[in-house]
Amino acid sequence: MVSTDQKTDVKEKEADCPVVVAVTSHAVFESGAEDPDGLYVGGIAFPLLQALQKVNERLLKENPAESLLFDVILITTESQQQQESSRITESIRHHGLKVSRFCFSNEEDFMENLLNNNVHLFLTTNRNEALQGSQKGVLSVLLDEHTASCPTEQLRVLFCGDAVVQSEAGPALASKQAAQSFSAQIGKMRGRFGPFDSPISIALVTSRGGRESCGDALRTLRSLGVNADEAYCLAGVPRGPIKRLLRPHFLLSECFSSN
Amino acid sequence: REKMSEIKPKDKGSSEESAAEQDWAAAKAAFENLKSNKPRPVSPKPKNAVTIAVSSRTLFNMKAERKIFEEEGLEKYVAFQQEHENEPLKPGPAFPFVKALMNVNTRLRELYPDNEELFDIVLMTNNHAQVGVRLINSINHYDLTIERFCMTGGKSPIGYLKAYLTNLYLSKSADKVIEAIDEGIAAATMFTPDTELELSGTQLRVAFDGDAVLFSDESEIIVKQHGLDSFFEHEKQFENKPLAQGPLKCFLEALGKLQRKFYAKNERLNCPIRTFLVTARSAASSGARVLKTLRSWGLEIDEALFLAGAPKGPLLQKIRPHIFFDDQMFHIEGATELGTISAHVPYGIGQKYHKGKLIEQPEKKE
Numbered sequence: 001m002v003s004t005d006q007k008t009d010v011k012e013k014e015a016d017c018p019v020v021v022a023v024t025s026h027a028v029f030e031s032g033a034e035d036p037d038g039l040y041v042g043g044i045a046f047p048l049l050q051a052l053q054k055v056n057e058r059l060l061k062e063n064p065a066e067s068l069l070f071d072v073i074l075i076t077t078e079s080q081q082q083q084e085s086s087r088i089t090e091s092i093r094h095h096g097l098k099v100s101r102f103c104f105s106n107e108e109d110f111m112e113n114l115l116n117n118n119v120h121l122f123l124t125t126n127r128n129e130a131l132q133g134s135q136k137g138v139l140s141v142l143l144d145e146h147t148a149s150c151p152t153e154q155l156r157v158l159f160c161g162d163a164v165v166q167s168e169a170g171p172a173l174a175s176k177q178a179a180q181s182f183s184a185q186i187g188k189m190r191g192r193f194g195p196f197d198s199p200i201s202i203a204l205v206t207s208r209g210g211r212e213s214c215g216d217a218l219r220t221l222r223s224l225g226v227n228a229d230e231a232y233c234l235a236g237v238p239r240g241p242i243k244r245l246l247r248p249h250f251l252l253s254e255c256f257s258s259n
Numbered sequence: 260r261e262k263m264s265e266i267k268p269k270d271k272g273s274s275e276e277s278a279a280e281q282d283w284a285a286a287k288a289a290f291e292n293l294k295s296n297k298p299r300p301v302s303p304k305p306k307n308a309v310t311i312a313v314s315s316r317t318l319f320n321m322k323a324e325r326k327i328f329e330e331e332g333l334e335k336y337v338a339f340q341q342e343h344e345n346e347p348l349k350p351g352p353a354f355p356f357v358k359a360l361m362n363v364n365t366r367l368r369e370l371y372p373d374n375e376e377l378f379d380i381v382l383m384t385n386n387h388a389q390v391g392v393r394l395i396n397s398i399n400h401y402d403l404t405i406e407r408f409c410m411t412g413g414k415s416p417i418g419y420l421k422a423y424l425t426n427l428y429l430s431k432s433a434d435k436v437i438e439a440i441d442e443g444i445a446a447a448t449m450f451t452p453d454t455e456l457e458l459s460g461t462q463l464r465v466a467f468d469g470d471a472v473l474f475s476d477e478s479e480i481i482v483k484q485h486g487l488d489s490f491f492e493h494e495k496q497f498e499n500k501p502l503a504q505g506p507l508k509c510f511l512e513a514l515g516k517l518q519r520k521f522y523a524k525n526e527r528l529n530c531p532i533r534t535f536l537v538t539a540r541s542a543a544s545s546g547a548r549v550l551k552t553l554r555s556w557g558l559e560i561d562e563a564l565f566l567a568g569a570p571k572g573p574l575l576q577k578i579r580p581h582i583f584f585d586d587q588m589f590h591i592e593g594a595t596e597l598g599t600i601s602a603h604v605p606y607g608i609g610q611k612y613h614k615g616k617l618i619e620q621p622e623k624k625e
Contacts, residue, residue, distance in 0.1 A: 210406035231388035236286025238279030241422035
């Protein structure tokens with residue numbers, strides 16, 4: 001397992017409260033694709049990373065000494081990419097993304113990597129990786145093609161207030177605690193901005209229950225320090241069209257699970 | 260106006276349909292498993308229901324809160340709402356209408372226990388979700404059957420109206436209503452009268468203007484551009500040609516569908532829905548075309564009142580509808596002054612003649 005510290009243009013983020021987001025190279029780059037300069041082409045997680053960056057920029061604008069920022073690490077298990085590490089770093093730089101660390105590991109070790117790096121949120125396009133992450137108690141989100149068409153100017157987080165609309169990683173095995181502490185961090189970040197023109201937007205959806213279940217979910221979020229901007233109580237209305245309108249970068253449901 | 264020709268848009272592809280079926284089945288299962296002293300009926304599938312979306316300011320009286328928003332800004336407004344979260348809001352202009360819809364549902368459930376052809380009332384608001392807690396508490400306080408809502412935090416409700424297959428949208432915001440109508444959704448801007456009339460608790464009463472509400476504005480254009488004489492001639496000549504449909508035709512159709520469910524159970528005399536046409540047309544000359552148009556659409560209206568240009572206010576005061584739809588602000592003002600809860604349909608040529616003008620000459624169509 002090799003870990004490379006990359007000090008690019010990124011400010012050194014203080015160790016105490018950044019929100020560490022680990023993303024796999026499969027998610028960031030389109031596999032097998034190359035641009036004319038031989039660099040990797042942006043993949044599914046691209047808009048999401050841009051949105052995370054936007055949040056950081058705005059946070060620093062509000063307070064240049066802000067330490068509650070997203071700290072993005074890139075994980076790759078592909079040995080070819082590891083051998084061509086400069087291609088990864090060049091591609092990252094070329095696309096204007098800010099990654100503070102690159103972690104190269106093999107498939108067996110990458111979970112350890114997540115835990116050692118104190119990862120708060122793990123993003124992947126690989127279902128197995130997401131399941132493994134959840135089982136180890138790391139909040140893991142499976143990204144899909146919908147993420148690719150999300151906005152880059154605003155990070156949109158969707159909380160699913162009843163367990164029906166789960167994040168596609170499968171049953172909510174991630175410890176409730178990991179989900180709740182991540183949510184609290186998101187809530188805090190959101191609180192740095194006013195109601196208008198925020199680079200983060202938080203929405204809540206309940207699919208099954210009536211208004212009481214949505215009301216309860218709103219209160220649960222509040223107790224975590226998360227003030228949702230939008231709330232939708234579907235009570236059985238098909239969620240496809242609603243999700244298409246909301247365009248969340250990712251979904252979180254573990255805060256409300258009963259385990 | 261193809262969208263207006265259907266009460267509910269057709270279903271999309273079959274995979275989306277089956278996902279939707281699953282969503283709905285899960286919701287039904289959840290409801291039925293709820294251990295509650297007061298079992299709440301399951302919300303109907305949107306495609307089966309007559310969906311009425313109401314904004315927060317039409318459902319509740321938020322005048323004081325609105326003032327805070329306008330004078331002190333959004334943050335103060337949200338803070339105020341949160342501070343007063345446990346104080347129920349007072350009823351707004353759509354409140355009696357909503358209660359009347361609930362009563363119809365109760366009667367329908369008695370006659371057709373498992374049927375989904377019911378009214379479904381959805382709260383559709385631009386408010387932030389934090390204000391939503393007070394709205395939910397207020398809905399609880401009055402025990403209204405509103406189980407679905409969208410609190411869009413400032414975003415346009417239009418996409419959500421479509422997602423909920425909305426049959427009628429009521430708001431205090433003319434901009435949103437215009438946007439909805441442009442998208443083929445029946446919509447109207449509500450006005451609150453200063454005085455309250457006592458309204459029926461057992462029968463939903465809905466009054467409609469004719470031209471540019473149930474029907475297109477084609478005839479009104481003739482009046483405005485060519486005068487009354489041309490209008491009479493034209494209507495006589497085309498008496499047997501149905502008028503094109505207007506923005507609220509499909510809503511009348513939806514009401515008719517529910518009415519027939521009562522008729523089928525021999526409840527015609529006791530039907531809890533009654534519809535009224537209140538038109539400035541005259542029965543003698545231009546009225547025939549209207550009735551024939553309705554007949555050609557297979558629609559019934561319970562009472563057709565031809566005013567031949569007389570003011571609508573006094574008649575509406577007698578009818579006591581829970582809501583009255585008209586496209587002309589002149590009639591809306593007249594109705595509101597005498598206590599009728601009115602809803603402006605911003606459609607057609609009538610709008611060009613009311614912008615910025617203070618006093619209108621009464622439109623005499625006879």
